[in-house]
Amino acid sequence: MSEIKDTRPALPPLPDDVRSAITELRRHYPTEEALLLPALHFAQKHWGGWLPEEAILGVADELNLAPAKVFGVITFYDLFHQSPVGRHRVRVCTNLSCALRGGNEILEAVKKHLNVAENEVSADGRCSVVGFECLGACEQAPMMMVDDDYHPHLTPDSASRILEELD
Numbered sequence: 001m002s003e004i005k006d007t008r009p010a011l012p013p014l015p016d017d018v019r020s021a022i023t024e025l026r027r028h029y030p031t032e033e034a035l036l037l038p039a040l041h042f043a044q045k046h047w048g049g050w051l052p053e054e055a056i057l058g059v060a061d062e063l064n065l066a067p068a069k070v071f072g073v074i075t076f077y078d079l080f081h082q083s084p085v086g087r088h089r090v091r092v093c094t095n096l097s098c099a100l101r102g103g104n105e106i107l108e109a110v111k112k113h114l115n116v117a118e119n120e121v122s123a124d125g126r127c128s129v130v131g132f133e134c135l136g137a138c139e140q141a142p143m144m145m146v147d148d149d150y151h152p153h154l155t156p157d158s159a160s161r162i163l164e165e166l167d
């Protein structure tokens with residue numbers, strides 16, 4: 001039986017600071033699986049807020065985990081990004097409670113204000129925007145989050161004013 005050769009190009013090594021951070025973190029976690037989330041957080045910070053493919057494959061290799069497992073974690077958690085994000089991440093809820101109170105209009109107003117489509121970064125690099133399933137504050141609909149801050153009871157105008165005040 002002939003052996004199947006792996007013809008993929010070799011991965012660039014993880015940057016030294018990412019590798020040493022993972023080595024340090026390893027002392028605090030019982031398994032490589034348990035280490036995965038903090039390792040990805042550190043790698044994402046290193047790459048400026050998102051995880052290019054080389055980062056994902058590099059972390060998988062460093063932790064001896066299947067790339068599919070690492071991609072599965074990244075696509076499950078909203079905290080990880082596979083494309084560049086702005087300095088501020090805007091999440092506009094469009095789930096039922098917010099939708100009934102104008103959430104889709106808020107999302108359109110935000111996109112128009114920033115002149116972007118969903119998952120795009122504004123030309124000045126300040127913001128990226130996504131529609132979100134539920135931000136867990138349905139009683140304050142319609143709402144959005146900017147980074148870690150909740151902004152409740154929005155109108156298209158108040159959402160635009162919030163964006164204007166961002167640095």
Ligand code: FES
Pocket residue numbers: 093094095096097098099133134135136137138139141143
């Ligand atoms: S439906 Fe918008 S926060 Fe839950």
